[in-house]
Amino acid sequence: MSEKLSTRDVELRLGQIKLLSLDVDGVMTDGGLYYTDDGTQFRKFNVKDGLGIKRAIKSGVAMCIISASKATSTIKRAEHLGIQHVRIGAEDKLTHLREIAAQVGADLHEVAHIGDDLTDVPLMEAIGLPLTVADAVPEAIHAARYVTSKAGGKGAVREICDLIVKARSS
DSSP, rough: OOOOOOHHHHHHTTTTTTTEEETTTTTOSOOEEEEEOOOOEOOOOOOHHHHHHHHHHHOEEEEEEEOOOOTOOOOOOOOHHHEEEEEEEEEEEEHHHHHHHHHHHGGGEEEEEEEGGGHHHHHHHSSEEEEEEEOOHHHHHHOSSSOOSOOTTHHHHHHHHHHHHHHHHH
C-alpha cells in the first residue's frame, strides 16, 4: 500500500506539479451511464468540478483527460473547460500520458493523476502523485498517495483543484 499523504502534504505536492491528468468515468462523473429509449448514451458531469478545473488551469497547471471510454461527450466537456489535451479510447493510458507530458514539458514525477479503476493503476504507479476518489476500487486506493473525501462526480475533482489553486496562491 502506498503511504498516504495528509491534506497539507498533498497540497504542497500539488503546488509543484506541472500536469494534472483526469480519468472520466468514476472521476469526472459518478460512473453511471444513462441511456435514452433510442439507445443514446450520456453522462452527468459536475459543474463544481468544472469551475475547479478552470481555476486550476488559470493558476498555471496543465490539464489533460485520458479515458478508456470512446464517448465523444468527453471531448465536448473538455472544450467547454479549456482542456486542450484529451485522449479517448485510451487502452494504454500510460503511453498517452507520456506523450502529453512531453508536449507540456513535464517529467512523470511532475504529474498528478486522478484515477479510480484498474485501467488507471499502471499509470498511477508510474507518476509522482497518484490520486483517487473516495469510492474507487481497492486497487486504485492502494496505488494512490491521497484519497479525496468526495466520491467521483460528487466534487472529488474540485477538491483536488481547490488544493492546487490554494497551493499556487500561497
